[in-house]
Amino acid sequence: MKRFFLKSIPTLQYRCFQTFFFQKNPSTNMKYPLDKSDQEWRKELDPEQYRVLRNKGTELPGSGKYTNYFPEKGVFVCAACKELLYKADTKFESHCGWPAFYDNLPGKVKRIEDDSYGMRRTEVVCSNCGGHLGHVFKGEGYAVPTNERHCINSVSLDFHKEETNNK
Structure with a gap:
């Protein structure tokens, strides 16, 4: 039955199906300075943080508390390990539905x-704990120094x- 199902899917759909269900993300197997077990992360993070940071999920566009928050000073840190990540x-403002730096x-x-x-993107993770942060996109035409x-x-x-501290 399985063979019939896979052969009945057109090639492009099968490639997307294969990518979605079978491809491993390379960052999952990498080692980071802060190495905790899955059980430890589940205890420390709330369910939504765990889904995004550890399982590479994405929050709904426009739903995040920092989407429309623009402080002049301060630093954004990793919610999992408190590593400093982005200066305020x-x-x-990118109007994309998520915080943009x-x-x-x-x-x-x-x-x-x-x-x-089925897409080619660049994932960004915290270099200390490997927590999934989001993705980097280049050349979109925003008036920012790095493009x-x-x-x-x-x-x-x-x-x-x-x-307060720059690890």
Whole structure:
């Protein structure tokens, strides 16, 4: 039955099906300085944070608490491990439905090529714990110094008014 089902799907649909159900995201198997078990993450994160940060989910557009929040000073940190990620002055209005930043703090975000769901994108994860933050898009024409948009899930972030320590 399984063979008949797979052969009956046209090639393009099958490739999308295969990508969606069988492709592993490379960041899942990487090691990070902060290494916790799945059980530990489940205890520390609320269900939505766990879904996004650990299972590479995406929050609904426009639903995040930081989407329309534009502080002049401070720093956005990883909601899982509190690693400093983005300065407040790099956040900009992109009208995409998620918080957008044009640059991260040096060495705080790891970029990983992401071919999931039949698309070619660049995933960004916290370089300390590997938590999924979102994706980076280049060349969209925003008037920002880097010509990049880091499209980040609010649930992956916390905000601190003052940059108290720079790990």
